[in-house]
Amino acid sequence: MENFAVNERGHLLIGGCDAVSLANEYGTPLYVLDKGMVTNRALEFKKALKKYYPNGEVIYASKALFCGALAKLLNETDLCIDVVSGGELFVALKAGFPAERIFFHGNNKSEFELEMAVKNNLGTIVVDNWHELLLLNSVADRLEKKQRIYLRIAPGVNANTHVHIQTGQEDSKFGFTKDDVKAAAKKAVQSSNLLLKGIHCHVGSQITNLDSFYHTAKIMDKIKTDIEAELDPFNFKLEELDLGGGLAISYLPGDLSISPEEYIKAIYKALPDSSLKLRVEPGRYLVGEAGITLYTVGSSKDIPGIRKYVAVDGGMSDNPRVALYDAKYHAIVANRPNAPSEEKVSIAGRCCETGDMLIYDIDLPKLKAGDILAIFSTGAYNYSMASNYNLLPRPAMVFVSEGKKELVVRRETYEDLLLRDLAIKE
Ligand code: LLP
DSSP, rough: OEEEEEETTTTTEETTTEHOOOOOHHHHHHEEEHHHHHHHHHHHHHHHHHHOOTEEEEEGGGGOOOHHHHHHHHTTTTTTEEEHHHHHHHHHHHOOGGGGGGGOOOSSHHHHHHHHHHTTTEEEEESSSSSHHHHHHHHHHHOOEEEEEEEEEEEOOOOSSOGGGSSSSOOOOSSSOOHHHHHHHHHHHHHHSSSEEEEEOOOOOOOOHHHHHHHHHHHHHHHHHHHHHHHHGGOOOEEEOOOOBBOOSSSTOOOOEEEEOHHHHHHHHHHHTTEEEEEESSSHHHHHHTTTEEEEEEEEETTTTOOOOEEEETTTTOHHHHHHHHOOOOOEETTTTTTTTOOOEEEOOOSTTTTOOOEEEEEEEEOTTTOOEEEEESSSSSSOOOGGGGGOOOEEEEEEEEEEEEEEEEOHHHHHHHTTTOOOOO
C-alpha cells in the first residue's frame, strides 16, 4: 500500500490529504484517487514499453475508471485510450480527448455507435465479428470515410484468473476464431472503406502469471503470419499488434502483482523485434492501487462462535467485485490507522442482499459507529461498475495529489434518482 502515510493527527493520508477530513468534507462512501500515482504509473508504463518497442503505444482501458477529469489527466500524459461504448466515447470526446488517439472495442457495437465513431474520425475501431465488419463498412461507405480497423481474435489462451474475467479462451463471446479471422481479414482488405491495420486480443484481467502473456504473444504472432500468408495475393502486411491489458495488481498486502517492465519483457521474449508497433491496454494497473474508498462504520452484529458483522454505509452498490468475483480487499481504520488489531470481523454492506459483503474475516481494532474505514485498491472497476441498487445514490469522487484535493464527480442526490422517472414531477 505504497502511497499511504499517517499524519501528525494520527489519520491516514492519501496523496498528502487527510482521509478523515476528506470524509468529513465530502461525506461517505467516497472514492478517493491519488492522481499523482495514476500519472506516475502511466509514465512508467510508457517508459517500459518504449524501452523495448520505441514505436509502441500504451492505451488506457477506460472501462476500469472513467470520468472527464481522468480523461483530461491522461491526455496530459499523451496516452491513448480505449472505449467500449457510445457512453465512454461521448465522455472522452466531451473531455476534449483527441479522437485519433481513441480505440473503440466491444462485441456488439450498434450502428449508431459505429456512426458516432466514424463521424468523429476515431483513430481505430476494433472489429469484433462478421456482423460488425459488414455494418461498419456500410456505415463508412455511407459517410464516405476511410476507417482504420483492427480485428479482434480469441487466441485460445486460458489465462490464469477468475473465470468471469477470462476473455481469450476458445469458448468466448469475444472476437473472431483463429480460423475465421483469415476470411475476415480478406473481406476487410477487399472492403471499400476499411483500412485493416492490425489484430487485437485481450486474454483476461488480474493475471498473475507472465507465461500467459508470453504464450499469447507467440500465438498472436503465428496468427499474424497465417493472415499474411492468406493475403499474399494482395501483398498485404499487418502493421500493428495489440495484446490488450490484464496485469494483476495488489489487493492484499503481499499479493503478487506484475510490473510493466516484467510484462513488456515477457512479450519481448516472445517477439524480439523492436520495430513492432505494439499496443498494450492496461486499465487496472493505472488506477487500481491509486484508489481507496472511505466508508463510515454503522451497525454491527456479533454471532458468538460464528462471525461478527460490521456494516458500513456503502456496499455492493459502490463495489460489486466481492459478490461477482469473490474479490479480496484490505482495510484500515482511517481515524486511527496505527491502532493494533483486536478482533476478527467481516465488513458488510448496507444493501438488502446476503452477498453484499466487502471483506470476509479481517483483523482490525474494535470498530465503533462513526469510525472511518478505508478500503484499499478500489480505484479500478468500482466507480465504473457502481449501481443504484436499493436506490442508493452513487458516491462522489475526489482526486488528491501533493496535499491538494479536487472534487471531480459530485455525489448523486435523491433528485438525481428521479431525473428519468417520468411519473413523478416535483
Ligand atoms: N482491453 C480490453 C479489450 C479489455 O476488455 C480489458 C478489460 C482491458 C483491456 C483492461 O484490462 P485490465 O488491464 O484492466 O485487466 N470488471 C472486472 C474486470 C473486467 C475486465 C474487462 N476487460 C473486474 O472488476 O475485475
